[in-house]
Every structure is written in structure tokens, then in C-alpha cells.
Amino acid sequence: MTNKKKIGILGASGYTGAELVRLLLRHPKVEIVLLTADRRAGQMMGDVFPQFAPYQLPQLVTIDSVDWAAAGLDLVFCALPHATTQAVVQDLLSKAPDTKVVDLSADFRLTDPAAYEKWYGHAHHALDLQQEAVYGLVEIYRRDIKKARLVANPGCYTSCAILPLVPLLKAKAIESEEIVIDAKSGMTGAGRSAKEEMLFSEVSEGFHAYGVGHHRHMAELDQEFSKAAGKPVMPSFTPHLLPMNRGILSTIYVRGRRGRTAQDLHAILAEFYAKEPFVHMLPFGKTPQTRHVRGSNMTMIGVAADRVPGRAIVVSTLDNLTKGASGQAVQNMNLLLGFTETLGIDQVAVFP
Numbered sequence: 001m002t003n004k005k006k007i008g009i010l011g012a013s014g015y016t017g018a019e020l021v022r023l024l025l026r027h028p029k030v031e032i033v034l035l036t037a038d039r040r041a042g043q044m045m046g047d048v049f050p051q052f053a054p055y056q057l058p059q060l061v062t063i064d065s066v067d068w069a070a071a072g073l074d075l076v077f078c079a080l081p082h083a084t085t086q087a088v089v090q091d092l093l094s095k096a097p098d099t100k101v102v103d104l105s106a107d108f109r110l111t112d113p114a115a116y117e118k119w120y121g122h123a124h125h126a127l128d129l130q131q132e133a134v135y136g137l138v139e140i141y142r143r144d145i146k147k148a149r150l151v152a153n154p155g156c157y158t159s160c161a162i163l164p165l166v167p168l169l170k171a172k173a174i175e176s177e178e179i180v181i182d183a184k185s186g187m188t189g190a191g192r193s194a195k196e197e198m199l200f201s202e203v204s205e206g207f208h209a210y211g212v213g214h215h216r217h218m219a220e221l222d223q224e225f226s227k228a229a230g231k232p233v234m235p236s237f238t239p240h241l242l243p244m245n246r247g248i249l250s251t252i253y254v255r256g257r258r259g260r261t262a263q264d265l266h267a268i269l270a271e272f273y274a275k276e277p278f279v280h281m282l283p284f285g286k287t288p289q290t291r292h293v294r295g296s297n298m299t300m301i302g303v304a305a306d307r308v309p310g311r312a313i314v315v316s317t318l319d320n321l322t323k324g325a326s327g328q329a330v331q332n333m334n335l336l337l338g339f340t341e342t343l344g345i346d347q348v349a350v351f352p
Contacts, residue, residue: 005337006072008034010063010088011079015188016104018049019326020077025055027330027344029337034071038062063088068095075100075333079326082106086126089150093129100336101150102329108133108152109220119219135224136332138341139276140166151332156324157183157239158220160250163279164301164316165235167272169228173260174312176225179235180253186244186290188321203243215239246321247290252314253306262305262312269301277342278323278331287315294319296349297327319349 007024011017012035024032035045037060045060046053068091076092076099078085085107092099108130110116116124124130134148135141137159145151154162161181168174187203196202218237225233256265266284273279279299282288288300299318306313318324327345334341 004029004031005074006031006033007333008032008036008066008071008073008076009079010036010076011081012045012060013037013040013048014079015321016079016325016329017077018052019321020079020329021045021049021052021057023322023326023330023344025052029339029343030075030333033058034066034073034076035060036063036066038064041065068092068099071096073099075102075337077101077326077329077333078103078105080105083120083122086124086129090126090129093150097149100148100333102136102153102332102336103133103150104153104325104329106155106216106220108150109135109154110223111135112223115219115223119216136328137162137224138328138331138335139163139273139279140224142335145332145335148336151336153325153329153332155217155220156248156318156320157185157215157217157237157250158224159324159328160248160299160316160318161221161235161237161252162224163299164250164252164269164314165254166224166228167269168254168265169225169233171268172229173257173265173268174254175257176229176231176233178253178255179225179233181221181235181237181250182240182252183237183248183250184240184242185320186242186247188245203241205243207240207242209238209240211239213238244290246294246319247317248320248324249288249290249315249317252316254312254314256310256312259310261310262303265312265314266303269303273301277346287313288317290317290319291351292349293317293323294350295322296347297323297331297345298349299323 041062045057085105133150133152136151270281282302287302301316
């Protein structure tokens with residue numbers, strides 16, 4: 001007999017699903033008992049990702065074949081495409097209401113149904129659950145997450161920007177109208193499905209912006225920054241694609257409010273994150289690199305003074321598959337199931 005919690009992963013054949021398996025295989029208090037991947041149903045995880053061949057894992061099945069009431073799952077991770085999760089989660093929770101859910105799609109991140117419809121092009125089909133969901137950025141919403149049933153895991157770009165900026169907006173330390181977020185991500189942020197624009201020859205030896213002026217993550221940023229500032233905030237945000245596998249780095253330009261200097265902003269962040277296990281502030285003037293967080297659940301933040309008095313440059317970085325997705329999801333799971341928050345995700349970054 002085992003007293004481990006029973007865990008399911010929906011959409012296990014994608015990069016975030018594989019990252020969840022990687023982390024949970026070494027988690028001492030959970031057991032993976034369900035893996036779904038409709039196109040890969042009938043295969044083993046080791047057939048899809050050879051690194052898992054040595055490990056005992058359940059066979060991949062279709063979502064439609066799962067009996068939620070009989071499965072007896074303590075928690076389910078949904079690593080499904082946007083817009084497909086709503087119906088699945090609604091069905092799951094109607095049949096197994098005691099199961100906890102951590103959703104890694106964008107389906108439950110926005111609290112305003114009108115904003116969701118505007119940015120995603122269709123009405124939300126599970127409004128009751130949308131209102132119930134808690135935004136899963138642990139460092140900001142830890143207390144609410146512990147009491148939740150459904151957690152909306154944040155986006156990778158948004159996590160990298162919200163962590164350094166929300167404390168500054170809460171402290172009214174920066175001008176909310178002058179936030180510029182210049183963000184770069186590795187290729188895995190685009191998912192695993194075959195796309196012509198993601199071919200090696202299309203992205204290697206190059207670097208480009210995309211979603212310029214209309215990226216969907218803007219809705220998350222607007223929501224969380226406005227909440228922190230107590231008034232509408234609409235930052236300038238531009239994502240870029242880099243020819244690397246993992247990592248996000250955001251270079252953020254801000255202006256101090258009422259005489260706040262770059263050193264003041266650094267001090268606010270250092271105090272806010274002094275006891276956080278997965279956010280590390282570098283000494284003033286130092287900036288992080290993506291290679292310093294690869295494979296870890298760590299976010300590193302640096303602050304430097306701009307040459308123009310009153311302006312500051314904030315640089316943050318995280319691994320888009322770990323703290324930006326699956327690691328953060330496990331961090332949420334630990335809170336939901338009453339485990340130590342760092343359990344199973346305290347790996348040191350892989351370098352070189």
C-alpha cells in the first residue's frame with residue numbers, strides 16, 4: 001500500500017507535460033497514475049520521450065476514455081491547448097469535485113469574461129469555474145492558492161515580468177504609464193507541434209519579434225499590473241524568439257516615481273523577495289543570464305541604473321518550461337496538497 005497522492009497529467013506528450021513527468025518522477029509524495037495524449041494513445045511515455053524509457057509510467061490514453069469518478073485522482077495537471085481545457089475541466093470537476101486542478105493553459109487566467117473573449121476570439125464556456133480559479137503565481141497569491149480547487153498557472157512571459165514589477169507597482173515606486181517590457185524566449189515556448197516557421201532552418205542564426213502590439217499575454221499583464229497599482233495599467237510588451245531551447249529573459253525599462261532611484265527599486269524588490277525560495281535578487285548593478293536558471297524553478301532578477309536620472313533597467317530571467325510552466329505548476333501542487341512548497345523542485349540549474 002502507498003499513501004502517495006495520485007496525480008494525472010493531461011496532454012503529457014507536449015514539452016510542458018514531459019517537464020511535469022521529469023519533476024514528478026523524483027517527487028517523494030506523489031505517484032503518476034494517469035497520462036493522456038490523444039494522438040499518442042496506446043504508446044508508452046518512453047516511446048514519445050526516450051529519456052523516460054527506464055521508468056515505470058502508465059500507458060498514454062485518450063481523455064475521453066478516463067472515468068473521472070473512478071480514477072480517484074487527488075490532483076490533475078492540464079497541459080492542453082488553449083480553448084480545449086474549459087470543457088475538460090468542467091467535465092472532470094462535475095464528476096470528481098474533490099479533485100484539485102492546475103491548468104497550464106490560458107483558459108482560466110483572466111477574471112474578466114469580456115477580456116477573455118476579446119483576446120481569445122470566443123466566449124468563455126465555463127464562467128463559473130473562471131470566477132472560481134485562482135491565479136497561480138505563488139509569490140503573489142500563496143494564501144489564496146492554498147485554499148483553491150482550480151489554479152490557473154501563469155504564462156511564462158507574464159511570470160518573468162510580473163515577479164519584478166508587481167512589488168514595485170504595489171509600492172507605487174514606478175510610473176505605471178512608462179513600463180516597457182522587451183522579452184525573449186526559447187523555442188519550447190511555441191510548443192511541440194510541427195510548424196513551418198519553427199523549422200531549424202527558419203529560426204537558426206536569426207532573431208525576431210512576433211505578436212508585436214497584440215500578443216495575448218498582454219491581457220494577463222494588464223490584469224495583474226492594474227490590480228497591483230489600483231488603477232488601469234497597460235505596459236508596452238514585445239516578445240522575441242531566440243534560437244535556443246529553454247529560457248526567457250525580460251529587459252524592463254521603468255521610471256522611478258517621486259524621486260525613487262534605481263537603488264530604491266532594488267531595495268524594494270530585495271525586501272519583498274528576501275524569504276522566497278524561488279526568486280533570487282542579484283546585487284545592485286548585476287544582471288542575470290538564462291543559462292543561470294536552466295532546468296531550475298528559480299527566477300533571477302537584477303536592477304541597474306539607466307544613464308538618465310530616475311530611470312532604471314530591470315532584468316529578469318527564468319526557465320520557460322520550469323518556473324514558467326511545469327515547475328511553477330508543481331509549486332502550486334505542493335501548496336494545494338499541503339506539502340512543503342519546495343518539494344521536488346529545488347534542483348540547481350544545469351550549467352554549462
